[in-house]
């Protein structure tokens with residue numbers, strides 16, 4: 001059973017704070033394991049990656065097999081049906097169209113002092129894209145990672161994807177081909193993140209690592225940050241549904257289960273202003289869990305991290321939602337647009353009862369790589385911006401230097417940085433003859 005909370009209960013605040021603080025993806029145990037894995041890959045390169053792949057993905061490889069060859073890819077993707085290919089192509093098209101709109105503009109202007117100022121965007125040179133593959137396989141995550149990178153103009157795209165027991169998903173490889181990925185490596189977990197960050201004999205290091213993954217992947221990305229850039233912490237999935245009693249409890253139950261089935265560490269929460277409706281949804285979940293194929297994972301996640309919270313009204317629901325800062329927020333209420341305006345901290349909002357979160361996972365257009373574990377308070381879903389850097393531009397004319405140079409000299413003196421001040425003064429002296 002998930003937790004049942006009611007904001008009118010005396011112990012609500014403590015219980016809610018405990019819910020927010022649940023350790024799902026940054027436990028010290030996970031971090032210690034990950035620290036050792038990264039150190040091992042840094043020290044022993046391919047040899048460590050091969051050993052760890054044998055251990056965690058039950059696959060004996062040699063270094064020359066770490067990367068899928070072109071010929072292998074072409075052979076494996078023959079297994080994809082026309083229907084699957086069409087669905088992938090539709091998804092790719094919609095994701096590309098959405099992300100093309102995100103491209104920012106360069107800027108250059110002259111200000112009142114006569115200085116020419118601006119900025120210029122440029123893509124990172126090489127990106128490593130993590131595609132999960134442990135408990136489920138994610139061709140959709142190939143598209144969600146690679147398409148924004150391509151739109152941004154990244155030159156080299158390298159995917160890492162675990163293939164447990166050596167079983168490769170043909171759709172993952174086809175998605176990589178559709179999106180224009182250059183290299184695909186059959187490795188996963190912290191060892192793959194370390195290989196991308198530090199490089200090995202066969203894997204050249206990248207500049208930025210993006211993509212979702214389980215707790216080990218999330219911890220590894222935290223640890224390699226600084227050596228490379230990372231997008232965000234996109235760990236075990238989460239959904240918060242705010243729903244009133246006018247919904248079908250079974251639809252809401254399925255929406256909650258859609259994220260619970262990703263991982264035992266996933267989290268699904270329902271907030272409703274009707275306690276009886278909350279119970280009905282929980283009953284519907286139990287019923288669905290009897291037959292759901294992934295009931296072991298979904299049931300564990302629902303039992304350990306799930307919650308049904310009854311609130312007084314939707315204002316209170318929005319306030320609690322902002323404290324949770326969920327990865328996905330579904331608003332299944334009468335005026336969903338109005339309620340969405342009241343929410344600030346969420347990775348992605350799905351507005352109205354006709355928008356199941358799963359549409360966003362595949363074909364909506366927005367990215368499904370989203371911040372988890374309350375990091376939506378300060379980060380956003382994957383976008384072209386994650387693959388771009390902004391370089392600022394400044395050009396002084398003699399008049400501009402005359403106008404603003406003395407203030408720079410004054411501030412340099414105040415900071416006791418003599419050479420700074422002198423570098424300006426030398427030019428001003430020249431201008432003053």
Ligand SMILES: NC(=O)c1ccc[n+]([C@@H]2O[C@H](COP(=O)([O-])OP(=O)(O)OC[C@H]3O[C@@H](n4cnc5c(N)ncnc54)[C@H](O)[C@@H]3O)[C@@H](O)[C@H]2O)c1
Nearest residue numbers: 132133134135162188189212213214236237262263369370
């Ligand atoms: N937030 C997002 O945007 C988003 C999107 C898609 C998926 N996800 C999440 O991605 C995750 C995918 O997880 P997954 O497990 O299916 O695949 P994964 O590829 O993230 O993890 C599999 C790897 O984990 C490593 N691993 C497993 N057990 C380990 C252990 N005991 N010690 C060290 N390493 C270990 C192995 O190396 C294995 O290759 C799920 O949590 C899902 O919810 C999140």
Ligand SMILES: N[C@H](CO)Cc1c[nH]c[nH+]1
Nearest residue numbers: 138140141237238361368
């Ligand atoms: N819901 C996941 C993000 O948390 C993304 C995904 C891919 N496939 C299915 N779901």
Ligand SMILES: [Zn+2]
Nearest residue numbers: 237258259361
């Ligand atoms: Zn999903």
